[in-house]
Amino acid sequence: MFQSYESHSDPARHVPRLQALRAALSARRLDGFLVPRADAHQGEYVAGHDARLAWLTGFSGSAGFAIVLAERAGVFIDGRYRVQVKAEVDLAHFTPVPWPEVKAADWLRQALPEGGRVGFDPWLHTRREIREMEKSLAGTGIGLHPVSSNPVDAIWDDQPAPPVGAVRLWPDALAGETAAEKRARIAGLLREAGQQAAVLTLPDSISWLLNIRGADVPKNPVVQAFAIIEENGHVAIFTNPAKFSSELRAALGNEVQVLPFDALTVALTNLGGPVRVDPASAPEQVFQLIESMKTPIAEAADPVIMPKAVKNAAEIAGMRAAHLRDGAAMVELLAWLDARARDLDGAPLTEIGVAQKLEELRARQGIIDISFDTILGSGPNGAIVHYRVTEATDRRIQSGDVLLVDSGGQYDDGTTDITRTLPMGPVDAAVRRPYTRVLQGMIAMSRAQFPKGVAGCHIDALARAPLWSEGMDYDHGTGHGVGAGLSVHEGPVRLSRVSDIPLRPGMILSNEPGYYREGAFGIRIENLIVVRELGSPDGREMLGFETLTLAPIDRRLIEPGLLSPDERDWLDAYHARVRDEIGPLVSSEARDWLELATRPV
Template sequence: MFQSFTASTRPSDGPPRLAALRAELVARGLAGFLVPRSDAHQGEYVSPQDERLAWLTGFTGSAGFCVVLPDVAGVFIDGRYRLQVRDQVALSDFTPVDWPETSTADWLRGHAAEGAVIGFDAWLHTPDEIAKIEAGLNGTGITLRAVDDNPLDAVWSDRPAGTSGTVREHPLALAGVTAAQKRASLATELKRAGVAATVITLADSIAWLMNWRGADIIRNPVVQGFAILHDDARLDLFIAPEKVSHIPEETGVTRHSPEGFESALKALNGTTRYDAATAPVAVQRALANGVAGADPCLMAKAVKNSAELDGMRAAHRRDGAAMVEFLAWYDAQDLETLTEIDMAKALEGFRAATGDLRDLSFDTISSTGPNAAVIHYRVTEDTNRRLQNGDLFLLDSGGQYPDGTTDITRTLPVGPVAEDRKDAYTRVLQGMIAVSRARFPRGVAGGHLDALARYPLWLAGLDYDHGTGHGVGAALSVHEGPVRLSRISLLALEPGMILSNEPGYYRAGGWGIRIENLVVVREAAALGDNRRMLDFETITLCPIDTRLIAAGALSGDEIAWLDAYHARVLAEIAPLVSDNAKAWLIKACAPLTSS
């Protein structure tokens, strides 16, 4: 159950692997190659056999890619990973590139030779991604070429075998709607749009559509496969038979070998939709009458029904109790004798003690001191740091339970903490409270609300290099599209969507702060002229540390929100924890108005 704390690839492994890949590219007549962190299903996590980017470069972040040219190899990373990448790759051979500030096309314009042919694996890139690069290269003579077999795989001599987990049924009591009903509803949409069929390649979409959960990918209860949904609600499912042999085949669902997927695509005659943002280029190329359009499962999956919301609330109460047991334990320890790994193991133990933990929802981010400034830090035996007096300890973690997926971050003091850290912590908390209290009209998108979380930091000239929140699946992927709280998101929020609310602040080489709760979009109570409005229900139930709040900095409304939140936490979690944890919880939830 516990995560591994050993680094899988070291920086010194990268240069010889890069040399081998370059030799293979020369043999194939290619001047370069794109190495993404993706598989044919475009999920955030990939199986060990698809960790091509990590194998080549050493970089293990959840997003990024490498562009290999004869004399330079750029590793493209966003703001979450700009510290991490420099610790993980051999800077003698790999060059970190700030992305998306620098686009792939612009970088190729500056580094690739005129007329260079850059290869890519058509199963690992989406049509939108490739089209954007090609548009940026227009007029340069630099071209992209899809390859039939991946040259990196040819030099990866010890590539692991693929993973294959067994599917389990997701009960109707938790799913809320049968798989047949979901197919029928989506098929109606296809008919209305004049589309004969749609291709589904996302693993979590298939899991949602079939009311299945799987174990093909660590931390994500999904099953990998492909599907073609027809406008009469028939579903052709391309999946290894041993994964689903124990579940009776449902009427209208026909199972096929995954090897037959491409041939089936080529045989389709009617207009067929594919998602240009998530499907592989290989799908687009195989369709005779393909039209681009969003995966129909995306929005249906993002808007949770009442059964899914009830399951998520139950999972968060259970997870909140485990967090409280951990936090009570934390405050009773001699912290300077403990390490980041000790903390991660202890928390995982409290979650496992619930008896319902199936997996973590992501590798626990257990970080202290300068490690906490690495936004998506992953502790290993090599980086494991002992807690030190005056540090901040940032703990971002979550669990996968039968009824829900959790994601929570708390920042804790290790002894007395300097005032600059308290000031930043308070500003982060104010931003989190502002989002929690937000009330907004229908049609407002995550991009409109993102500034609420940043405003207190902006007043002090501070900011953070990640979105304020991501969508979360119901007993599915902890990072679920398409909804986000991010300045680049224009998707209107709808009741039933679940998002994280997690502003932060990170001082490179020093410390990091993040506070995170999950929230559900809901209809707001009537107010004023009774215009229909939305607001958020917070479903994470765990105290927010008040020892780090700068004295006198919170407004009366902010204090009132925090006191009300803590009163609710106490009422819902106290009956679920041990006597020692309950005594700790009562103190942790004491109202600020009485202090």
Template sequence: MFQQFEVTSTPANGPARLARLQATLADQGLDGFLVPKADAHQGEYVAPRDERLAWLTGFTGSAGFAIVLRDRAGVFVDGRYRLQVRAQVALSHFTPVDWPEVQPAAWLREALPEGGTIGFDPWLHTMGEIARLRQGLEGSGILLRALDANPIDGMWEDQPAPPAAAARAHPIELAGLSHEEKRADCARALSDGGARAAVLTQPDSIAWLLNIRGGDIPRVPVMHGFAILHQDGAVDLFAAPAKLVGLEEHLGKQVRIAPPEDFAPALKALEGPVRLDPATAPVAVGTLLEAAGITVVEGADPCALPKARKNAVELEGARAAHQRDGVAMVRFLAWLDRNTREEAAAPLTEIDVIQRLEGFRAESGELRDISFETIAGTGPNGAIVHYRVTTDSNRPLERDNLLLVDSGGQYADGTTDITRTVAIGQPSGEHRRLFTLVLKGMINLSRARWPEGLAGRDLDALARIALWRAGMDYGHGTGHGVGSYLSVHEGPQRLARTGEVALVPGMILSNEPGYYREGAFGIRIENLVVVRAAGPVPGGDARAMLEFETLTLAPIDRALVDPDLLDTEERAWLDAYHAEVARVLLPRLDESDAAWLRAATAPI
């Protein structure tokens, strides 16, 4: 299943494309242009057609943006991509900018002290994003102008066609609720909030609401489209009709299908108030409604929170998917151990690792796809948080060093995401010390209990405190939400300093602290967890409390654990976790892999 998707730009061709764009800006009387990693649906992942940032700059990370001025271009990336961006862009022409430490408004104020006009594609930026940027530019003389056409599309001669994969029904046996029930519940909440309709632009919201799945985005089973949810529960769905052939009976008469070109006229014909989520709705949608005199009320996507709160059927599916995925991971880890014990004449490479791991997942017979591009980084490649191997970067596994493998599967009953860091050969004392500090953070968060009403930002520090005490940290959030056979990155819940949504039962999140030493190695340990109600504690009060249930089932490399750095409760947690992994997975393994797992899960 491993494939090296074509990269639409390299450091070598970026400068010429940048020069063409700068010339176009000058012709249009613009001083700059915003180039986001985004599409009109504002999901995290985009189709090849919408990889404008990669085409222009060469940077292929899942998040970031560029600001192109006539005399310079900044590529803004967060802590996950600080190393990657420097390897992928022509540093003579593109300047990496540390974001969010440096905000775009501040950068523009410094770059354009006399003011200027910055163009942007109103379909590729959310209302909230542009509102914040305008606020940051107040008094600077810098204006933002929405453009009718994206200049990059006019330059990109071989731009791929829009995706056109067929959609399919997601059965109620896996969804837990019918789309009639979901539409009624969301419409009721919409009406209670005083809105007559809500515009849905995110593909995962539409997929969840209508119990459909698609194939328009690599690794994410969603369909591109827009929808309008009305207060009576009816939905107008705007998508290429060819994608929905055969789904008429599933969708029913209350879901009316129309081609995408009918979306804008339908917006103009609505009766307000209409709810838009400023965090996800493109500027163009708000502009169309306001130009038609329709009242817009800002509010959260009505599907976001219900989608995040998995029902009992979805949670059972998640548990089943993780048991299946755990078998594949154990078979992979056993294979890796057998093939790296002795230094071979032809050592394994990162691509060998990816191909074998994806093969073990596929052998279950139930894998629909991997849930994201598998990360396998040995030595210095492991220090690149979202490293993506290519035939050029592919390294042999380094003896006496570490291998970081971050991977996941898409199954019809659940989405998985797991990271394991393993020692190849003999780990050093420093490897073991740092790995154990990361493990302490993962265990600390796994064991957390907290009062109802707290958000991810309130728990994030639990995973970092052992590293903080040692004077270290990691530059990414501790955890993201995960969908139910949907996106491996799902909001609104997060375990991060920016996670402001209260955690509630049914939310699935990742627990993945890490440590990265540039030029040397990376460490990350990741399990998926689900929020659940916590039972009473003897002597405690009657306060309602929450806790995590761990879903992921795979051993943690005991060769990298320094038991002296774990306290009694941490050692007990690790032994209990390994005992549970063995209990669930041993009956599913052949004797060779079962023997390996027994040794891998022995008490610490």
């Protein structure tokens, strides 16, 4: 089984941990401490060893942080987790704080007296994060103080050991480029910029660069490590060497050196400059170690991040192939669900039961792992944007429920992420209008054509406009970048109001507008799309999207009268493509269902 459904711990169990941390802070003469969700690599998924925020507070979301003071403890969460956090933390001891509306510095201004000392682990916070917080705290007398050892780790008696997942090669045929060619390309960027080396701290950057994959964290096949690439293309990777077999080391060649993590400090203090380090992703400690030797630092983006974001033909072909198999699994699930929905009273169905069925169907298609914890919410649970079903929250699906299924898989040639919203029997008419508006937003983004140089912030409104016309909106981005056989959430490109990175051919993103009515239902429709060239009909280079995801979009919740002729044409053409490409890959029963599900609107 790929996903665990154990119940979240009793929120009250976290109170003694909070008390122990406060005692540890007092002994260190600290008035507060920052507890991030992130690990030293700023990963969305963290290994058990690094799950400090969840262990301390009970909050299990994939983003957020806590600030613990002597009398107050704030848990900072964004719009995706406003409902979830209330169920997971002890509200008598932890206070949810809406973030980023309330900044950490503003909260500290109100909560701490002048001269307050707030500790932080410099391995767990980026240079940019600490710099911005210090700037916001200027004039308050409140200071940020790096600690040499993390006080949460000091009180965590049964903290899991760091992961030691085996490393495997990613085939050159899927990568479209050898690791040696990639190293040479990145080294060339460093030489052009006059930089002697770059420090890489993002596991997906390192995994992409060396054409390797790992098993250190759930769902994301990355190798947790740090690396230094020099301007001659030589790479030193710092991790637990036990992850690398002798055969793998031989395949990487003499230009790639595998060293223990403990060797990183010495390496950073012996670099010649300028050294390229990304202030948005590299730990503050990395900067401090390099600066301790007065080595010049060139603050710039991770040099791998953009080459990785722009997929080549081989990577896109692998993603297309993965989406075919994933589409077959989804069609089998949707057909199975439709049959079960006719008799929910006689054959009870639960959220966990559906999630397990989907994992079983994906396993038949050769899945390696799921690409994130399946979000499968019925009725009011669907309104929790990143809901994760557990044994305690598992809900029996009832006739009239709206069921939101957001899931994905890691295949041997690509990564998938898809959301479908389904009626389980007759559904209240009040659902149809927002569902149709969400669908219209998804279609608008799918059909978008835009000039070269346009960024996600310029077109995010296309997906929201139909909802805005009804006074509705959603509190998450419209789309995130997706890795090719890597992290399902990949930076830096996004479809959102805050992303100013121009879209380029080969970038793969999600397209997922939604609508959520707390206590009632949630709606989201998501496909993955790849940016492609459309030509220059008027002398201006134009770009658009190709849809990778192939699975029916439920037609029963649509108010047909709201759709324009162009929107109907797009949906009918998409469904014809799904029928043609997925039909031959599924069982005869699912094929019969697919014929009906993809009829013209």
